[in-house]
Amino acid sequence: MIQASAPGKLYIAGEYAVLEPGHPALIVALDQFITVTLKEAKKQGSICSSYSNGISIPWTRKNGKFFIDERENPFTYITKSVTIVEQYLQELDYDLKYFDLIIESELDNKDGRKYGLGSSGAVTIATIKAILSFYEINYTAELLYKLAAITHLSLNSNGSFGDLAASSYEGWVAYSCFNREWALNYMTHPDFSISAMLQEKWPQLMIQQLSAPTDLRLLIGWTGSPASTTFLVDQINDEQSEMNGFYRQFLTDSRECVNALITAFKDNNIKKIQDCIRINRRLLQSLAASSGVDIETETLTNLCSSAEKVNGAAKSSGAGGGDCGIVLFNQQDEILPMIAEWRNNDIINLPLQVYRNENNNHPPIIWEDESK
Numbered sequence: 001m002i003q004a005s006a007p008g009k010l011y012i013a014g015e016y017a018v019l020e021p022g023h024p025a026l027i028v029a030l031d032q033f034i035t036v037t038l039k040e041a042k043k044q045g046s047i048c049s050s051y052s053n054g055i056s057i058p059w060t061r062k063n064g065k066f067f068i069d070e071r072e073n074p075f076t077y078i079t080k081s082v083t084i085v086e087q088y089l090q091e092l093d094y095d096l097k098y099f100d101l102i103i104e105s106e107l108d109n110k111d112g113r114k115y116g117l118g119s120s121g122a123v124t125i126a127t128i129k130a131i132l133s134f135y136e137i138n139y140t141a142e143l144l145y146k147l148a149a150i151t152h153l154s155l156n157s158n159g160s161f162g163d164l165a166a167s168s169y170e171g172w173v174a175y176s177c178f179n180r181e182w183a184l185n186y187m188t189h190p191d192f193s194i195s196a197m198l199q200e201k202w203p204q205l206m207i208q209q210l211s212a213p214t215d216l217r218l219l220i221g222w223t224g225s226p227a228s229t230t231f232l233v234d235q236i237n238d239e240q241s242e243m244n245g246f247y248r249q250f251l252t253d254s255r256e257c258v259n260a261l262i263t264a265f266k267d268n269n270i271k272k273i274q275d276c277i278r279i280n281r282r283l284l285q286s287l288a289a290s291s292g293v294d295i296e297t298e299t300l301t302n303l304c305s306s307a308e309k310v311n312g313a314a315k316s317s318g319a320g321g322g323d324c325g326i327v328l329f330n331q332q333d334e335i336l337p338m339i340a341e342w343r344n345n346d347i348i349n350l351p352l353q354v355y356r357n358e359n360n361n362h363p364p365i366i367w368e369d370e371s372k
Contacts, residue, residue: 004129005033007355008107008117009166010220011318012326013261013280016236016287017254018160021204024176024258026265027166028218031355032106032115034122038130041098047075049103061096076155077120078103081127084151088194094135101127115222115350116229116323121163124148141362144168145207146198153183158233165207171356172212174262178205208364212354213268215331219312220350221342223299225322232293232319239291246290253283270330274313277328281315288320295320299347303327306341310334324350 007029011018014025047068048056057075059068059082066083068075078101086096103126107119128147132139148164165175182203186192240247257279264272281296281304288295296304300316303325307314312327312335325347329335339349 002038002130002133003035004038004126004133005035006122006125006129006167007170008032008034008115008119008122009163010117010324010326011162012172012218012328013277013315014254014258015280015284015316015318015320016233017251017258018162018175018177019158019233020251021177021179022206023251023255024174024206024262025160025162026210026258026261027162027173027175029166029170029173029355030117030220030352032117032352034107034119034126035104036123036126036130037102037104038134039100039102040134041100043098045098046100047078047103048101049075049078050105050108056100060098064090064096075103077124077151078127080155081124081148081151082131084147084154084194085128085131088147088198089135091193091195097134099131099134101130103127116227116318118163118167120152121148121161122167124151125164125167141168141170141360142207142365143198146202147194149178149183150187150194150197153180153187158230158237169207169209169362170360171354172210172265174206174208174210174258174265176204176206178202202365206364206366208262208366209356209362210262210265212265213270213273216270216273217329217331217333217335218354219307219327219329219335219338220317220352221303221325221327222348222350223297223303223322223324224346224348225297225299227319227322229319232295232321235293236287236291239293243290246286250283250287250290254280257283270328274328277313277315284316284320293321297322299345300325302345303342303347306338306345306347309341310338312338 012026017023018025044060046056107117145168149161160177162175261276296316304314307327311333312329314327317324317326
């Protein structure tokens with residue numbers, strides 16, 4: 001039996017702009033996990049999780065390829081992960097075996113509502129880890145990220161894949177997305193090989209683990225209102241042409257802000273970190289006003305206002321529209337008045353910590369941004 005886990009994530013800064021190659025974001029991995037348990041099987045495999053109400057869904061192979069009846073499939077990211085990794089294994093001349101998968105998630109609350117912690121990314125990374133371990137293949141964070149990104153590209157994801165970077169690299173992660181057009185062109189080539197693509201330097205991809213100042217404290221407030229990242233991103237994409245050049249300026253300002261934030265982390269400068277968070281919040285508010293997309297809901301505004309009263313720098317996290325807000329404090333600041341005000345506004349303080357395995361230190365992937 002093999003078990004593999006991957007942490008959830010939250011965006012700290014750089015949302016929406018990170019969808020464009022070369023525009024950085026700061027993301028953090030958290031100590032809530034999706035765990036995949038893998039057991040070898042004989043003539044067919046199965047997948048079971050809370051997503052299927054505990055019902056075990058069988059899978060087999062047709063013409064040597066993973067197959068599950070799509071009428072019974074609630075596991076899109078899991079099954080595509082298996083398909084991509086098995087294609088990679090076949091390129092490496094491995095004989096394929098059957099296995100049973102059991103998925104357990106800590107990224108939803110007790111009634112099944114998602115916290116917005118990146119469950120699709122975490123389940124992809126955990127599944128890939130489990131299968132590679134099953135075949136006794138040593139993996140790096142870069143291998144996990146790239147296999148997961150190919151998986152999500154195959155599903156026509158409109159995201160930035162930053163959740164995949166956070167779940168594979170862990171801790172505080174500075175990230176900018178690769179050139180999606182390059183990747184899609186590569187994948188549609190008649191002679192496409194996953195193993196060859198993994199060896200390529202992906203244009204404009206940047207992933208770098210950061211260390212936070214010792215006295216920096218992250219608090220997370222959950223609004224209780226789940227939001228659809230896919231839907232919100234589609235709304236922004238639909239409105240780009242109507243924003244009369246605003247969006248290009250937004251991208252420029254976001255890149256400048258997040259680059260300054262990354263530098264502040266490297267300089268251990270908490271005040272500068274907080275200043276950058278406040279700037280990024282204003283940028284997202286301007287984007288919402290220009291696009292008509294409800295990024296910072298009334299509850300998120302209440303969350304931020306409560307934090308600012310006690311010297312916290314706060315903003316929405318991720319696509320907004322609900323889910324979570326984040327606050328960065330100096331450890332010395334008193335936060336109890338904010339927690340009390342959150343409680344009065346039905347905002348739940350999630351008792352989560354930044355997660356990074358002490359042995360999980362990986363060489364960065366750094367694309368030099370010539371526009372700096």
